[in-house]
Amino acid sequence: MASASGSVVRIHPDDNVVVLARTVRAGEQVEVDGRTVTLPSDLTLGHKLAARDIAAGEKILKYGLPIGTAVAAIAAGEHVHVHNLRSDYLPTYTHDAGRQYVRGER
């Protein structure tokens, strides 16, 4: 871990996301890179927040390395997850996203 400041952890200096080090409730405020962000929803520890504004099509960097591509513009402090980040390799299978992992018609 490169640095831990309160509620979030920045793993690598090049990262454009930080990781929640504790579970937070909707409406709580956390500090991300010196800016105070109000969280719109409950998030458990380990989830990612944008450390700065990220454009659609930009790579998301964690551990200093790409973990996929932003599929929508993401504002600083926003939750980064399956709704706005896609793998460059393989689809992600989640209960919430239904059959997003299935290729083609079904």
Add this chain to the structure above:
Amino acid sequence: MAISAYLRDDGRKGIRNLVAVVYVIECARHVAQRITLRFDDSTVHCFGWSGCYPNVHGALMMERLCTHPNVGAVLIVSLGCEGFDRSALRRRVEASGRPCELLVIQRDGGTAATIERGVAAVERMRAAIADVPRVPMAPGELVVGTICGGSDATSGITANPAMGAAFDLLIADGGIGIFEETGELIGCEHIMEGRAANPALGEELVRAVVKARRFYETLGHGSFSPGNAEGGLTTQEEKSLGAYAKSGDSPIVGILKPGVIPTRTGLYLLDMIPDGEVRHGFPNINDTAEIMELIACGAHMILFSTGRGSVVGSVISPVIKVCGNPETHARLSADMDVNAGRILLGEATVRDVGAEIYALMQEVATETPTLSEALGHQEAVLAYKTFEPLGPACFPA
């Protein structure tokens, strides 16, 4: 702390002295399990091969597991008409110097009679292995496998790097470390290539991950569960970067396939993705399937990191649970041997927890039970696969 190991006739040293009761077809599993359950302790383990059709990989896995250094004697339970070659397994176990008996349910009088014969056989074998020679064993003689299961976003920040630090200590002492799950290294192939002991091995490492990607693409999705996403992981490559951390920083000296036993010291990648056409389904149907393959490569014990909170143990080799998530640890502390979540809270460093894990590994090697062992966990599963032999570049120079 000196490890007092069990010396086997083949010269390998075990850290447990078990009787394995093995079924060679699902139809014999009930009888094998009932025999095992008569011995309400941790020294009689049950596992087996479920399928009726013969499979070279399955036969090799059963042979390697039955002649694992932690196993002292083997009782084979057969139905009688299955495809598995029970006689070949018996010959190989006997050739290893271990006591071995075979029961065939169709010949030996059915369920109840075979159970009674089996219980008597296990009692005979336990007596026979009670005086196996004990010899000193250095920590650097251990073979240790590492796996992550029920991962969340903490696993790659706390538990996996801490297990990697423990691996570095083991390998510095001359031990053998094995990491695996090439499907969870997708996205790390070129970083890993740079850690290979030589360029030819580096190319083989990349080839192994390319094979994994093709396999999972054909099957429709990666090695990624809904719980991973609930735990904050979004993509396969994000999970991979976290999983990769459990390999530590030592050079990678070779590639293994399930059932290949490393002999030279150092860090190995276990390539568990089948070769050739995509067939037989997912290469890792669950964490236990991966654990069994590590054990078939000779792992004396398994380091298992979890964030969501897996509770599994294993037959044959003790499993040390390293929990990466402090909230999970608070709920499941009676299942978790190590609390790596302290790293996230700033209460310990990766290096501290790595040293703690390495010390615990040595205690477990002296027969201190892990929590999953004490709780009686003995998960086991084997599945059909097809492999080709390893190329020359996969072995340490």
